[in-house]
Amino acid sequence: MAGGISIPGVTDKYKTNDLVEALMETERIPLKREQEQLEKYQSQQDAWRDVNQRMSSLRESVRSLYSFENPFSNKLTTSSDEAAVTADASRDADYGSFKIDVVQPATADRFLSGNVDKNMRVEAGLYTFKTGDKTVSFNWKGGKLSDFVTALNKRGTNIIKANIIGVTSKQRALLVESLKPGEENRLIFQDAALDFAKQIDMVTETTGEGAARLSSDVSSYKTPAPVDSGDAQNGMPAITKSGVTSDGSTITIPPRGGIEIPIPEEARKMPDGKIEFTIDASDTDDITDEINSGMTVQMESPGQIDYKGVTVINAQNETTLTIELTEPLVPVEDERFVFLKNSDGSEEQLPDSSIIKGDAGHTRIVIALNDHPDAVSIIIRNNNTGKTLAMSVPETYDAEKGVGFKPNHPIATASDAIIKYEGITITRPTNDIDDVIPDITLHLHEKTDKTATITVNPDKESAKDALITFVGMYNQVVAEMNILTSNKPEIVTELDYLTDDERDKAMEKLGMFQGDFTLTNGKSQLQRIVSSNYNYGHDADITMLNQIGISTNASGRSTGYNASQLRGYLEIDEKTLDSQLEQNLGQIKDLFGFDTDGDLIIDNGIGYLLDKQLSAWTQTGGIISTKNSALKSRIDSSNSKITKLQSQLDDKEAELKSKYSTMESTLNSLESQQTTISNWANSFNNNRK
Template identity: 35%
Template sequence: MSDIYVPGVTSRFDSDKLIENLMRVERIPKERIDKNVENLETQKTYWQDVGRRITTLRESARILYSFQNPFNDRIVRSSDELVITGTATREATQQERNFIVKQIAQADRFLSAPLEDSFRVEGGSYAFSLGGEEISFDFRGGSLREFTEAVNRQGRDKLRASLVTVEPGTKSLFLESLLTGETNRLGFSGDMETLAVKTGLAERISDSRRDIPLVQAALGEISGPQEAVSVGEDILRVAAGGGVSIPVDPGLRAGPGLVLAFETATKVIAPEDIPVPKPPPGPAIPDPPSVSYGGITIENDPSSVPIPQWKPPPPPVRRDNMAVLSLTFSDGTKAILPPIRDSEDFSAYQYRLSDIAGDKTINSMALVNDNTHRDISIRSIRVFDPDVQGGIKPKNPISLAQDAVVAMDGITVKRPINSIDDLIPGVNLTVRGPSDRPVKLGVEQDRESVKNAIFSLVGNYNRLMAEVNVLTRNDDRIIQELSYLSTEEQDELRKRLGSFAGDSTLNQFKQNLQRLAGSPYPTMAERDLSMFSQIGIGTDVRGAGAGSGYDPSRLRGYLEIDERVLDNALETKLQAIQQLFGNDTDGDLIVDSGIAYSLENISKPYVESGGIISLKTGTIDSRISQDQRRIETLDRQLAAKEAALKLQYGQMEGAYNRMEQMSTSLEQFSQRANNNNNR
């Protein structure tokens, strides 16, 4: 059926096929140029990949000697990360501290008694106090869930409420402050106070607060000079050498939960400001008598008393004693409070009375300043239960608001939050849990970060070296040696094998890389450390030797790492290693030597703007543009050629059709003539 000829539809001579065969020959030059463009595009991609590898190596090298190099990074190591941890900035100095975390900062978290699911909260005005801020809102009444949603809308980032299913059919209201610190206690007022008592969140209790007045009439026995003790504006001042008793009337029983609080300030007296005793004036001798006669007065010789030479007393021996406060109990025993600290500004102190007095009754408090160079002031002495807020005490507290209390090398500090960034310069501490035993916290150089940066440099060096070896050598063993590559990656590299075998640029770059990796560089410990191999990095650092036989892969320029040697060098010669990668040899504060510095410098001409890689790809782009213009010209010529062939074959078929029609007409005419003759 394919040979059936339909006039006007098919070609009698299969002209399209003849034209296509002729055009296939005509397209051969264009196809060659197309193939050349494709090869050029592939070469451009290879050069771009090499450029990216060089850029990556350059960046890895720059990291190891730039201003932000990892040698200046600091880390904080804790002997117990469940107690305290920390992070350090580059400004932190190397040091080691001992910490005792006495308590962590917490927020108030209260849980109500189990409530029926049908429990309704009455409408009213509900208010919460949190530190110095009040959160209040009007509630029209509704379920517990609606009430918690109202609390959360108003509380935002300070107060949160939720419901806890304790038993099927019951729920407990859970209120929690989101602000830690003893100054951020959660209190209730208005209808919230009534709801707290009703739901078992809190209970009413008598307020046990006692303020101990500091007025002259309330003072007890004074020891030492009377003028050493003075009172004014609720501040008791006791100069050096003085002492005073402060009665507690009536006596106060140190019940559980009670806290003794006060504030003290000190003024240290410089030795030159202490008055020096003057010599005594000596005895008073009356004027001698005289005799007058006839207007003549005769004076008697004045009396004389021999006075011994003045010897000033020796200066007092300096005495420093900060444990100046004590409590006296009804049974006659005493307890000395912990030492205060020097501060010209008033500093606050709080102690749980049960830890100091047990269940004894306190009769008085004494301030005995037996220091020789220090005046002490005290104010705001009070006893209170910190859990009681306006006569309301939480009934089922999950946690109570308190400050973090931390002792660093014996110095106790308090903070309202568990993140402390103002204790050690450049270090942010995080308190995580209390501990009775000291925890060591050390700030040291981040050797792991340095090690990772070195690994990254060596890895990028080897990947670049592998890329260059594949492009410049036509040896499949090069790919087989790269065992870390997947099968797909190896197949992709085989397409590039030997693509730039005759290119001197890459061969020279490879030689320069190998030279730099094996060259010595001056350091502060040049005899012990001046080469890559001395920190466990080289082409044969694992000591393959003759016993391992000939290994051609070790001649390709790849670097190996002996991690044991590197770890030891990082532990003992970190500063020298830093100079091995980047060193200022002339003292101008600019790095001018080192492996990383040299690698960055040798890479720069290749990948900088207008560099060697850019010139290579630019040249390829120019050749591609030229070939594309030739392709456009050939496309136009081929189109014209094809149109001409179609016209010629069309004319040929038209002429043939006319001849065929004429032949048919002649046959018909001859047939009619014969028919007429036969008649």
């Protein structure tokens, strides 16, 4: 017998592995059969998904042909001077033409600075820019001009824009422009922005008619009359102007300070009078801590009296008293600073529209005096015990007459658009005018040299494109149905628009559902809908799709047998289609969707019926959903069978290997015994000799 060592399960001296594998191949036949069935189910599921995708696309196409947004109602506008004026027409606009003269388009402020050093720095401060009712305000920490421009543009999106222009290798100019045209959107510089604009020779401050600053002299102010707020605390200092200071541009109001600033008579008489100022609130030591500690506090102002133009001011009380508090004072926080005093002595709080809040406690106040005809003074009342108010000196101006400065190097200044329509001169603050001609929006670009004519026509091209898209998607659905229900290769090869990969995939699906009449019946339903007659009115001339050049033989290429044409694909006679779109656009619209019972809801037509038919296929719980649901159940069942069969095969293979391993071990043992006996016999014979 052969020598060497044979280890069962490691060496394969007796070819038992081959024997086991041969036996397992037979055992695997049910598993392979089930795996092939699973692949078939999965391929069918993918095929139904493709059908669903094709039908969904077709459904969207046909819905667009009869819905409210159908292309047959689109309007197309043309202008005889498109460089000066163009227009958009809504679906409800009337056909026809009209004449427009653009006297001037609306413009926005565009201000250029003088020449500045390219390395100039912009000082720190609060920079505020306004245009119309929009405000851009930010605290700048100081830095290069380029960084300042970046910061401004970041915050001024759709409101204001700045650019640096290279004048020479060492000098630059700054361009600041409003992005909103119209006189009501003038560009206004405030706070540090105004100082900066004057510094770089962009603007010059002017007095202007009615423009003026109110007095910054604290002695001209009064202490506001006390107001019973209902939550007064015993021992809390009264509001007083004592401690209020002014450096000529900023009025500082300490905790529990207040002032009453009279509004000049001339400001109240302005046609469009405005008062503007800013207030910055900052934290300070809370005075209640000092009061609660028992320290002395100064008595309030003794007041004054006015009589016949003579003012008598009482002397300050020289006595210093210690206020005995029954309960500790509670700090007060109040964001209501500004009030208006009326001629009858009553007070009113400013509306939210007059209060523009910024960052870090910054507030801008804009008072439209026309909204407060009885106002005679402004009251600033700092009820807070731990905040100091820094207030700019109020400025008054007539919004109709200017904003207190003029540009030194204007590229353009804000102005309203002026047009003439039907002999009427019309002004608007914008270049997009939608309230002059019904359902028409005018877009002004520049002045017209002569009267421009705007014409509104039907948009036949968009209607044609929509019909071509519909035919293409319809044919793709029919092609998919043909491929799945027939095993003829020419069905695929005649589709010359397919790529090589698409053609290979189509060949794999060829005849997949040949015995399934669902698709065959569905195709017949689609063909019936597109070939039927639709009589939507007694005066209807276009009642069939073939009348507008769309049919299964629209090209007229053959009068004999043509298998391709019998497969149900639609063709387009473009010449006929163009002619019918030109002459019968409204009737083509009705062909795809019309109302039969007068309830203003479309309930018939090619588009409506195709949509209804396709919905039965593609909707949740529809035909395709049901098919895929059934396939999913089969796939799940098949996966379970495969798992079970695989487990059985693993057990069977382990059993066979165990048995053959035992057999190998037995054979090895017998072979070993035989070798031992042979060796003993040989030794015995040798000894006898």
